[in-house]
Amino acid sequence: MNTLYKSIFFLLVSCASMLSSAEVAVIISSANSNASIASGDITKIFLGKTKKFPDGSQAVPIDQDDGTPARDAFNEKVLGKSASQLKSYWSRLIFTGKGTPPKQSGSDADVKALIASNPNMIGYIDASAVDGSVKVVHKF
Amino acid sequence: MKRLALSACIAASVAAPLTFADDDLRINGFLSVGASMADSDDANFTGSDNQGGFKNDNVLGLQVSKQINDTTSATGQLVSRGADDYSTEAAWAFVTYAATDDLDLRMGRLRIPFFYYSDFLEVGYAYNWVRPPEEVYRIPFSSVDGIDLTQRFSSGSVDGSVQFYYGRYNGDFNYGGFTYDADFRNFTGITLNTNMGNFGSRLSYHQAELIINNPPATSPLAQIGALGGADFQMTGQTTSFVEAALTYDNGTSSVVAEWTQLDYGTAAFLNDSAWLVAYAHRLGDMSLHATYTEQKDEYESGLNGAIQKAAGLGVEESSIILGMRWDYDSSTALKFEAQYNDETMYAGVDGDSAMLYSIAVDVIF
Numbered sequence: 001m002n003t004l005y006k007s008i009f010f011l012l013v014s015c016a017s018m019l020s021s022a023e024v025a026v027i028i029s030s031a032n033s034n035a036s037i038a039s040g041d042i043t044k045i046f047l048g049k050t051k052k053f054p055d056g057s058q059a060v061p062i063d064q065d066d067g068t069p070a071r072d073a074f075n076e077k078v079l080g081k082s083a084s085q086l087k088s089y090w091s092r093l094i095f096t097g098k099g100t101p102p103k104q105s106g107s108d109a110d111v112k113a114l115i116a117s118n119p120n121m122i123g124y125i126d127a128s129a130v131d132g133s134v135k136v137v138h139k140f
Numbered sequence: 141m142k143r144l145a146l147s148a149c150i151a152a153s154v155a156a157p158l159t160f161a162d163d164d165l166r167i168n169g170f171l172s173v174g175a176s177m178a179d180s181d182d183a184n185f186t187g188s189d190n191q192g193g194f195k196n197d198n199v200l201g202l203q204v205s206k207q208i209n210d211t212t213s214a215t216g217q218l219v220s221r222g223a224d225d226y227s228t229e230a231a232w233a234f235v236t237y238a239a240t241d242d243l244d245l246r247m248g249r250l251r252i253p254f255f256y257y258s259d260f261l262e263v264g265y266a267y268n269w270v271r272p273p274e275e276v277y278r279i280p281f282s283s284v285d286g287i288d289l290t291q292r293f294s295s296g297s298v299d300g301s302v303q304f305y306y307g308r309y310n311g312d313f314n315y316g317g318f319t320y321d322a323d324f325r326n327f328t329g330i331t332l333n334t335n336m337g338n339f340g341s342r343l344s345y346h347q348a349e350l351i352i353n354n355p356p357a358t359s360p361l362a363q364i365g366a367l368g369g370a371d372f373q374m375t376g377q378t379t380s381f382v383e384a385a386l387t388y389d390n391g392t393s394s395v396v397a398e399w400t401q402l403d404y405g406t407a408a409f410l411n412d413s414a415w416l417v418a419y420a421h422r423l424g425d426m427s428l429h430a431t432y433t434e435q436k437d438e439y440e441s442g443l444n445g446a447i448q449k450a451a452g453l454g455v456e457e458s459s460i461i462l463g464m465r466w467d468y469d470s471s472t473a474l475k476f477e478a479q480y481n482d483e484t485m486y487a488g489v490d491g492d493s494a495m496l497y498s499i500a501v502d503v504i505f
Contacts, residue, residue: 049294080391082424085422091263091266091504095260
């Protein structure tokens with residue numbers, strides 16, 4: 001391997017490790033009484049299998065826009081599905097009137113603002129964007 | 141360039157309200173286009189032969205749904221099928237009332253939940269094949285007018301739903317190359333779906349009283365109806381259908397196995413059973429899949445069976461399907477497929493085999 005390829009290779013490797021080291025936090029409003037939420041419950045909420053938080057209050061999942069780093073990480077690590085698999089999953093529900101995917105609401109800042117002001121919503125943002133307006137219930 | 145960008149912005153801002161104008165109004169759609177070619181006419185394929193088929197796999201669907209209030213919503217889905225000369229039909233048109241978080245009542249035109257893939261039968265994007273295998277997916281109509289209720293349940297790692305429906309189907313019924321005017325009365329059925337981790341199962345039972353008046357004079361039904369007597373009547377005898385499916389999907393590998401049995405209450409149509417096993421392997425945006433499927437008509441014993449055979453009824457066939465799906469974009473799939481179809485028997489006599497090659501593009505929006 002010549003030096004140029006070698007350096008490109010290392011650049012790619014370090015980029016990849018930087019990407020995967022970014023931590024994502026699942027957040028709810030600080031006014032929401034749930035303390036922490038298990039990964040399995042988060043999955044159920046985001047796949048439309050339940051409309052409630054573990055404490056019984058109404059849960060409204062909020063997605064980031066397609067292709068944001070936080071969304072890709074959330075899909076892969078929490079839901080365990082690729083973007084195409086999720087699209088296929090929802091297409092099976094949308095066209096039977098049995099469910100609709102979570103609303104897409106921008107990126108970190110938009111989702112944080114939305115969730116801070118609504119105790120029924122749940123979303124995810126890059127851990128570095130978390131502040132006192134929201135509560136972290138899960139990190140990965 | 142600036143002007144172009146500006147007009148793109150305007151176009152985007154004008155287009156956006158169409159989809160998002162009202163938070164509670166949703167417009168979705170799907171489009172499949174396909175082409176197929178058989179290597180010979182030794183076997184029979186719906187909508188294709190050795191001169192190619194460019195119409196049968198084309199389907200356009202548009203769905204509009206509106207959340208009316210917290211508990212009530214309306215959904216309509218119009219489907220235009222190349223196989224029907226693009227005549228447009230309401231595949232679904234119903235109002236849903238959510239009685240509780242887990243209980244939905246629906247009324248209107250509904251998809252009959254015969255099969256594992258029934259709910260999204262025409263949404264090509266939702267499965268790997270170009271079309272569900274005809275051996276198993278052989279019932280020539282798919283919607284019923286009536287009511288249904290769906291109860292969802294969840295307990296620990298198991299979740300699922302029970303669906304019950306009741307209604308009537310009045311319309312065309314294609315069998316053995318003839319179209320009959322059918323009336324399926326007291327159409328009812330129950331479906332049980334369960335999921336646990338990567339595993340899923342589905343069981344369903346359906347029945348209806350089938351009435352066919354004035355069959356086409358040249359049809360076997362008209363001819364043997366006169367000949368065969370009481371066993372061949374179609375004046376409300378109960379027809380039933382049973383289905384069972386098992387699924388597994390770990391994200392990389394998936395398996396679907398489905399078995400079905402159809403029993404007519406009359407000797408004028410043949411009882412049959414059919415099943416399939418499909419395996420798919422996902423490699424990123426690429427999926428490779430393989431399917432084996434077979435269908436077998438059953439003659440009745442004695443004289444009735446001899447009449448059935450003489451009337452040119454009876455099909456026994458199997459297929460091996462190998463295919464590839466490429467998720468070209470997160471809402472577009474490109475598919476290639478090769479099917480080896482072996483007709484042991486066709487129209488009551490020995491059949492032959494042939495290959496069918498298909499290509500399709502499936503989009504959802």
